Amino acid sequence: MTMRSLPRVLGAALATAAVVAILSVKLNAFQDYQIAEIAVEVTAVAGLTVLTGLSGQISLGNGAFMAIGAYTTALVLLHLGWPFITVLVVAAAVTAVAGAIVGVAAARLHGPYLAGATLMLGVALPSVAYIYPGVFGGDQGLNVVFTTPGFLGVNFPPTRWQAWVSSAVALVTLVLLANLGRSRVGRNWRAVRDDEVAAALAGVNVARARILAFVVSAACAGMAGALLAIITGLVAPGAFTITLSIALLTAAVIGGLGTLPGAVWGSLVIVLVPTYATDVATSHGLSAAVAANIPVAAYGVVLILVMLIFPQGIQGGVRWLLGLLGLPAARTWHPASRLEAGSPAGGAPASQQEALLTQRGDPPEPHKKEGTQ
C-alpha cells in the first residue's frame, strides 16, 4: 500500500503546486500574501492534526512552538545571516528539541491535564521575550529581512516569492506527514490513540510514540514560525498569543481532525473568512463598531455550522459528498481515514454519538482499506 500511495500523494502535491504557481501569477500581490499566510497555517495545522488526530494528544501550545521557530529564524538571520533553507532546518531542529522536552512531560498526561499543561506553555513562553529584551527585542520584537533572490529580477513581486517559498515548505511537509502517517510510526500512533494498553501489549513503546508525535508536531510548528517570520518581516510576542494556538486547533477541527486535506481546508477558512467578512461588512456601509465584530462572528458561525453539519470537519463533508456521487473518496490521501471501506453512509454520521463512535472505534490499522485498492 505504501508503495502504491506515495506516487498518488506526490501527484496531488505537484498538482497543488502547479495550481498555486498559476494562482500566484494571476492574483494580485495581496492575494499572493494570503497564499503565503495560508501556507504558514497549513504547515502548523498539519503538524497539529497529526498530533491530535493520530496520536490522540491535544496541544494548546503549538503557537508557542511557532514562536520558538520564528525567534530562531530571526536570531539566526540577524546574527549569522545563513541562507533561508538552512535557517528553516535549524528552526525545525530547535523546535523539535523543545517539542521533545514538552513531549516527555506530556506523555504522562491525558485529556484536560494535557490541555492545561500545553495551555500554560502557550501562555507563558511568548512572555520570555519580555524578560530578555536584550536578546529578543522585548515588546518591539526583532526585524527579519528576507529578500527576493536576484535571478528573479528587481521587479518580481516579493509577496509572490513569499507565496512560492511558503507553499513549497507546506507541500513538502504535507507529503512527509502523509508518508509518516502511513508508516509504522503512524500505525503506532493510531494504536496508542485507540487503546494504550492494547498497543503496549502489541509491543508498541507507548511513551516513545507519544513523545515522537510531539516532536513531529513541534517541528512543523517551528517551520510555520520560520515562514511567518519571513513573510511578516517582524517577530514580536504579540503575534504568538494564546489566540494563535487556539486558532490552530480550530483550523484542525474545522478542516477535519487527523486528515491532512482537512488541515488545508481549515487553514483556508481561518485565513480567508476574516478578510472576506471584513470586506463584506465594510462594503455594506455598516458602522465601524459592527463591522469590526463581523469577522469574529463569522468565525464563530462557521465553527458552529461545520461542527453541527459535518462533525468530522470539512474533509468529512467532502468525503460524504464524494460518497453520495458514488466516487471513491481519496482515502489514501489522509493517514487517519476513519471511513470503513464499502459503507459510504459511514461518511455522514447521523448524530454526534455516531460521530464519537466512529472516532473512538477506528481500528488500529483498518485492513479493509487495503482491499479497496
Add this chain to the structure above:
Amino acid sequence: MKRSHRLRMPAVAAVSAAALAVAACSTSGSSSSSAPSAAASSSVALTASAPGITATTITVGSHQPLTGPAAPGYSEIAPASAAYFAYVNAHGGVYGRKVVYKYLDDAYNPATTASVVRQLVLQDNVYALFNGLGTPTHLAAVSFLNAQKVPDVFVASGCDCWNQPSTYPETFGYQLDYIREGKILGHYVATHFAGQKIAYFYQDDEFGMDGVKGLDAEIPHSMVVSRQTYVPTNVNIGPQVAALRASGAQEVVAFSIPAFTALLKLYGLKVGYNPTLVVSNVGTDPITLSGLLETYAKQGGATVNGNQLTAGIITDGYLPTLGDTSNSWITLFKKVHDQYDAKAPFDGNVVYGEAVAYAFVQAMLKAGKNPTRADLVSAINSGLPQGPLVAPYAYGSANHAGATGAYIGIIKNGVLVKEGPVLTTDTSTSGPVTTSTAAPQQAPASGVPAP
C-alpha cells in the same frame, strides 16, 4: 426517528448560528458615513495623480485595535478621525476631493497588522497609511511601507523610533514622544519637589524605558530612591507597591497605561500609602482612569469615587484640555463630534483622533492639488503649522518627530486643569526644558485648515 433527527441538525445549526451572529454584534455602533461634498472651485483639473487618489477621492488606510485587549479607549480614535474627515468632506473636501478613510482591525496583533497593511497597500491601493496605532504593531508595517514608498504619516505611538528619516524616510511620528514627555515631567518634579524622595513606576518596555530616559535627564539620581517596573500581563503589583512604600518616596512618577495607573492608586490605598502621583499623559485620561478605578474597586468589593481618587494626579498634555470649553479647538472638535460621532463619549481619545485628522488635512492641502506620494512627504518635511497642538511640530527633512512640547496639568474634579506654561524640549539628555514662545493657534472659523 433517525431520519427526522438527521434533518433537524442543519436547522439547529442555522438557528444557533443566527443567534451567535446577533450576539457577536452587540458592540455599540458609531456612524461615520461620509457627507456630500461641495463642488471644487478650482481652475486646475483634478487628476488621479497617485495611487489612492482619483479626481474625486483620496483613500487613506490605517490599522487600529478595534477589538482585542487594546480596544477599550483606543477604538474611539479612528471613528473620531473619520468624523473629522466627514466634516471636511461636507465643507468642500481637500481641494474638492473627499477623504475616504479605510481603517482595518488588527486586534493589536503584529502578525495581523502585517496582513491588513499589505491588504491596504497592495489590494486597496491606499494613498498613504495614516495614524497606524501601536508600537509593536506598527513596527510590523514600517519596513514594508517604506520599501513600497507609501507615506506613513502620524503614527499613533510615542516611540522615538518613528523619527529615523534616513532609515524610514516615509514615516512620521505625531504625538509627544516619551523621552520629551519624561524630560518635561522630570523638569517639573525636579523644580517643585527639590530635595524630596522620588520613586519611579514604569512599564517594562520601550514606553517606560524611554520615559525614564527623559526623567533621568532632569531628576538628579540622588533623589530617586526606588525604581519599580511592571509587565502589562501581570496585574498583581502588590510587591512593587510595597517596595515603593518601603522606600519612603513622597512622589511616585509613573509611565504606565491607564489600567496600571489605577492599580497603583488602589494598591497604595490598601496599604495606606498615598504619595503624590506624577503620571504620563498616556496613562491619565481622567474619564478612562476614573472609570477603571471604580470598576476595579467594585471587583474588590469596595465602592470608591473615581473623580475623588484621581484628584491631584499631575500629568501633562500636548493637546488642549477637554475642560477648557472656551478653547476654539475644543469647541470645533465638540461640534464635529456631536454631529458625526455622537455615540462615542467626548473624551481625550476623540480629541486626539480629530486633531490628528486635522493634521492630515493640513498636510494634504500643503502637498498640492494633484499630489504624488512624494509630494505629501516633502510637504511634511518642510514643516506644518502647529494647529491644535500646544507646541510646534519638530517636522523637518532631518526630523520626523511630532509634537515638541506640553503643559503640566493637575486633575481636579475629573478634569485636567492646566498648570503653568507650555514647556518644550528635545530628545537629547543635555537639551534644556524651556518655556515655549510659540503662541497657540486659533481654530479656523470654517473648521477646515486654509490651503
